[in-house]
Amino acid sequence: MQSFELLSQKFAFHFDKAHFPEAPSTLYQPNEYFLKLGGKRVRPVLCLMGNELFDDIREDAWELATAVELFHNFTLIHDDIMDKAPLRRGMQTVHTKYGENTALLAGDVMLVKAYEYLSRIDGDFLKPILHLFNQTAREVCEGQQWDMDYEKQETVHLDEYLRMIELKTSVLLAASLKMGAILGGSGERNQNLLYEFGRKLGIAFQVQDDYLDAFGDPEKFGKQVGGDILANKKTFLLIHALETANAGQLEELKQLIAGNPPDKVEQVLRIFKDCKVDEWAIELKNKYLDEAFQHLDDIAVLSKRKQPLTDLARFLVQREH
């Protein structure tokens, strides 16, 4: 069993090369630029770990992992256009650097390239993996659409937000693991348990992400605390606060959202704390994390094979009491 760090290094060795032809450079150079911006490469490593949970890593697992990482980068390039994001990882986004038309087409061809890597999977496994990949890709698009829709909506219910997060973030983590498991020759029951592990881990991760944006230690968190609050972003925290605040708190919260007072972050955080949103979020995160680990426990392989996944989950989502 190999650790996340080791597999991540090995994946980088496979992945860090040119993925596209030289010409037309106006199309392909933007993609190579974007891929060089890096990233944690969590999803491809999940493919490899899903494979290794059941068997030695197969040659074509690296192709699958590459496909998944390219797919993820396709979604980032197009999401950045839709979100009008100027920067990603501190560098210019593709559309900012090269224009929207190029970013649109570069994203398209990044997706096609993902399918090119996918098509190299052994014939026995290609069909079920392609099926899951397609379903997941469609769900990720749906998640992005719900996200854009919810931005325009005044009220979003917790279950709607949860489903959006699931589609936009969780299903790709879950599918990465499951596609790896398919390549590992796993049976369907184990595949599905692993999928559920990934799905719930993804939700726990997002709850934590929302939590840290409001309550995180700025030094550890690495970005400005309260960014979501300033942007009126609908998060687990804000949605729960709006659903549980009393009449006075609700009025105050709505005024804070409508206006932009200089102490907006402090004021909103105070209401969050009064509503015990912070405690609720930690409980919610722990609930999903516990459920994720339960699914992992239920998978019928020796626990020592599961160790890297356990470690990774604990690294991504810290258990808090």
Add this chain to the structure above:
Amino acid sequence: MQSFELLSQKFAFHFDKAHFPEAPSTLYQPNEYFLKLGGKRVRPVLCLMGNELFDDIREDAWELATAVELFHNFTLIHDDIMDKAPLRRGMQTVHTKYGENTALLAGDVMLVKAYEYLSRIDGDFLKPILHLFNQTAREVCEGQQWDMDYEKQETVHLDEYLRMIELKTSVLLAASLKMGAILGGSGERNQNLLYEFGRKLGIAFQVQDDYLDAFGDPEKFGKQVGGDILANKKTFLLIHALETANAGQLEELKQLIAGNPPDKVEQVLRIFKDCKVDEWAIELKNKYLDEAFQHLDDIAVLSKRKQPLTDLARFLVQREH
């Protein structure tokens, strides 16, 4: 052997239904709207004809044909964004009606849906078809990029324009036929001959399209003659004129391109005729059409099986002397 008309009707029977789930309707309704705008459905019928050239049409040929048509519509939705086209087939384009973000994401999910249909192809044929589909999809994106690049370039050589047309238009026609042939159990030699038939037919079609825009009968052509000239579009005609005009004609042509005199179309057409661009274009079209038919002739099946393809080619590209 079934005619284009019959196969087109049968394809419409399969295709004219909802291809997407109900929700999120903000994402899927735009796609259903666009698909209802119709079209000649040439590419899916080419898949069916490619299959039927070698065997009875298989069940999964309809899935392949649907995938190809959805892929084609994906390219139209995204090209319309890039070209800032307000209308298609006389109706609002997706980005005009629903906004650019929705059109971007709707196009993405249309492409994913194409792969969903593709994944239903029988396991024996899935891998080679997916391989060709991916290669073609990438080439079509490259063609669109060259097209955008050439718009900004002052001079484009004929061989560059030809390659762009090949990528943007021909390879999908060619691949549609070849993917059908793969499903029909055809050998590689016949597959490749059929691909070349489609590739050259596509070029002949584009030469004709450029020709008709300048020299076509407005009544028969169905759109304003000279549109390409007014838009300074680089076409087979303009590129050849710029390459063959004498010094005086060249100077005049460049001034007409730079300016927009009221009689621009007439003036440019006069130079085209003086340079015999019209005769040259007809010869070029006939050359590609003849070569296309030579490839079709060389395919080792009974000629009566080829009849629908011959008819379709003659319908799409009229031989002129």
